[in-house]
Amino acid sequence: MILALLLITLLILASAAVAMVLRNLIHSALLLVLSWCGIAAFYLWAGAEFVAFAQILVYVGAISMVVLFAVLLTRPARDAELSVPAVTVLRVAAGLMAAGMVASILGLAVLTTRFSGAATRAPQLTVKDLGALLAGPHAAALLVTGVILTVALLGAVLIAAPAPAPRPEDHS
Amino acid sequence: MTPLTLCLLLSCGLFSVGLAAALTRGNAILVLLGVELMLNAANLNFIAFWRFSGGPASTGVVFVLFSLAVAAAEAAVGLALVIAVYRHQQSIRLQDAVRLKG
Amino acid sequence: MTPAAVPPDRWLELAPLQLRDWVTGFLPASLQWLATGLITIVAILAVFGLLFAYLTLAERKILGRIQNRPGPNRTGWFGLLQPFADGVKALTKEDVVPRQADPVLHYLAPVVLVALSLLGFAVIPFGRHLVAVELDAAVLYFFAAGAATELAIFMAGWASRNKYALLAAMRALAQLISYELPLLLAFVPVVMLAGTLSTTAIVAAQGGWTLGVLPHWFVLTPWGFAGFVIFMIAALAESNRSPFDLPEAESELIAGHLTEYSGFKYALFFMAEYFGMCALCGMAVTLFLGGWQAPCAALECIPSYAWFGAKLLTLLLGFIWIRATLPRLRMDQLTRLAWKFLVPLALINLGTAAFWSLTAGWTGGLQLVRWAVALALVAGPFVLLGRRLSRGVAPRVYRYASS
Structure with a gap:
């Protein structure tokens, strides 16, 4: 149970993080699709069957298509690289720092809060x-x-x- | 660590990844995808609390369904805007989109 | 698989389950769930793999007969070994990958496509007790798995690094997305009337006979007939079958997104296409043709999976017949048919189904009124829309051909 959740967590976070770092936009989009599939797996794990399939239908079936079409339609030239131009180091550092701060505050809040009544059986x-x-x-x-x-x-x-x-x- | 804590940490991590992408990447499509990830992180929380709250209320699931529909609408409009911006500026770098009138 | 005993359980009906339980009986109890799952998967793979093999042969034979030629007849008796010869050929052929191609995605595309097209079989009830996974939202699962195959087609087209392959992939995606809508809208009335998304419950809702001969299949109601026709047209387009085989019109578009594929990967794409076709036909049987139900009460002695197989084969042969009969559509005709004809008809069909379910209590003379109104709701929009859309197109004049 916990092991499956850990695996799903790893899949979602790893694919999302790698997707956001890659230079090739198509690879990013496809890895994000993997991440969305992982989220659907999480819903299945939690017992929300309908939401899981709806997630696949909406994200993998529809939104991914719109994203991929948008990537292909916004290339400057046919042979132009799909890679994203580099941004300044300052900007990257500031963004990462902000995200890291948000993550640490949220994580601290989660870890220090005492949640009442953890149900063992799925509703x-x-x-x-x-x-x-x-x-x-x-x-x-x-x-x-x-x-x-x-x-x-x-x-x-x-x-x-x-x-x-x-x-x-x-x-x- | 209870499963609920792990679920919340997962959604927290996903939210931060999305936020980092939205803040650091210059490409409009990637920024939109980062926003989508943040939305997904929120959905994860709804499902996690529904699963572990033990109450009879299923508001969490219903809310996630509506959130999915709105996310689809958001993605469609957002990417249409990206395409429109590209048509004007010949670029989808957000830094290039500085004019209000095309 | 649920061994819940429903009254008419004869020996043949339960034979597959008993065979499975006999095999798993040799294993320790802790491993039995795993063995049961594996045997189910292997059975589905074996049955539909063989069906795929012989479907290709049947298709070539029937197409040959329709076109007044014998078809493959050199390998084995009546060409019965032809599929295996083809398989060996595909396996031993050189697998060419373009130097510019994206190697990972180029490799992943056929694999993902086959895997996703196999997923749909899990929820189709092949017989009274033969369903691999019983899900509460089975129909949604089926169409979610189907929608994900579009991604594999995009991967194939993009990873080839060939502009024709990429253009063809975009064209194929436009077609698949266009026809996904009528496909989904066509089955919604079934869900409305059956009141469930579970395939076993939908089949159970179509059980029973009027006077012992008229089955209560959904296809025998006005809305069900319209839904069935729309579903089958959309299924033809979703599985890239002629007359909607634009994605890989081998005679004019150099096989579309498959341009840069060869050898076994190419064979995998074909396998996925046939699996998808079988799964969609199986879903059509489940949703509209009563699944494994026998057509009349007297014929219930024949096991349910035989009825399912017979209905499935009928639909598949119909696909082959259509392929031999109709010419290929142009891209604009294809999208126009989907958006201007099938989608409005499917939406109106929703209204018809709502009317049908609201008037379920009508009896006697009112029953006749119910049928008349529902038939008018189906036929009226069809005639009006069809006339409007074909204005200025039909009737075609054959200027140079003599009768």
């Missing part, structure tokens, strides 16, 4: 219960999420679509 939540929850008490949130998704996708298409080329008739 049972069937897909039917989840559906009843989503269609019952959370129906309004579900509808709002649907609206957000629709608006966001329409907005994304509008932003990303190239300006319409002038038609041949418009030459006058």
